[in-house]
Amino acid sequence: MKVRLIINPISGTRNKAGLDRMVADALSPMGWELEVVYTKGHGDATRLALSAVEKGCDVVIAAGGDGTINETAAALCGTGVILGILPCGSGNGLARHLGIPVDIREGLKVILENHPEDIDYATANDRKFFCTFGVGFDAAVSAAFARKKTRGKFTYLQSTFETYANYEPEYYTISANGKKLTERAFLVAVCNASQYGNNAYIAPSASITDGLLDVTIIHAGNTLSTALVGVDMMTGMIEHNMLINTFRTDNIVIEREQRGPSHIDGEPLEMPDRLAICCHHNGLRVFTPQSVAPFKPILTPVAAMFTDFRIAVSNLFQPSGK
DSSP: OEEEEEEOTTSSSSOOTTHHHHHHHHHGGGTOEEEEEEOOSTTHHHHHHHHHHHTTOSEEEEEESHHHHHHHHHHHTTTOOEEEEEEOSSOOHHHHHHTOOSSHHHHHHHHHHTOEEEEEEEEETTEEESSEEEEEHHHHHHHHHHTOSOOSHHHHHHHHHHHHTTOOOEEEEEEETTEEEEEEEEEEEEESSSBSSTTOBSSTTOOSSSSOEEEEEEEOOOHHHHHHHHHHHHHTOGGGOTTEEEEEESEEEEEESSOEEEEETTEEEEEOSEEEEEEEEEEEEEEOOSOOOOOOTTHHHHHHHHHHHHHHHHHHHSOTTO
C-alpha cells in the first residue's frame, strides 16, 4: 500500500520531532510504502491530500489537530482512499468520537489494525464538516477561542466564560422533516458526531454511520439554567436538560435575520442568513478501532478526563517519537 503522512508541525502543544520515524518504523513490517510531507499553512493539508489521491495513494494519514484532520478528510471524501488519524491537537473531536486514542502511539495502533470503516460527512452550504456545525453561542465561542494565542481545554473554557458574559440569543427559523419552527435559541448545533472535542458532548447519542444528523437546539434561558447546560454537556447528560430539544434529519435549513457568525468543526467563519445542511452517507473511509465501548453518561466523560491527564503527564517526560 502507498501511504502519505501529512504532519502539521505546529498543531497542539506537543513537539512532532521524531513522529515521521515512529510511523515509518511501525509501517515497515507491513510492507507499506511511506512518504512524509509537512503543512506550512491553512489549506495545505487539503492540497497535499488531493495530490496523494492523484498519485494513487491508498492511505493518507493526517497528524495534527482538528483543522489538519478536517482539511485532509475533505479531500478524501468520495475517493475511497482511507484516512488514518493521528490526533495531535487540543480538541480532537473526530478522533474522540470514533474511539481513536488521543495518545499518538495508541492511535498508530489503530492504523496498524487495518480496519477501515465507511462514515458519514456533512455539508453546510457545500462546505464539508465531520463533527459539528453551529450558529449562536458555540459559533461565538469558536471565534473567541480562535483569537487566543494558546490552545487546550482551559483556554477553551476561558473563551466560553468570556463570551457567555455578554451573549444575547437570536431568532432562527428551522426547516426539517417537513416541519418549520421559529425559535429564539441560545444555539443551534447540527451534529454528525457526538462532541465538539475536548469531551464536550453536544449530541451524545449521535452516530456517524446512520446517514442522519442530530440537531440540538438549546433554548434561551436564565443565567443559571443556561450555565447548567454546560455542566450537562461535559458529563454527557445534555439530552436530559429541560432547555434542550433534539431531533434527527438527513437535511435541514436554518434561516436567521442576517449574515453572521457560524462555525464548521470549531472553525469560525461568517456565513449567509440561509444555511442548508445535508448529510452524505458513507462518504469517507477511515481507519477505526475494531471495537469501541458504548457511551455512558458521566462514566465515559470521566474516564476520558483521566486518560487525557495521564497522557499529558506522560508527554511531559517522554519526547515525541520515543
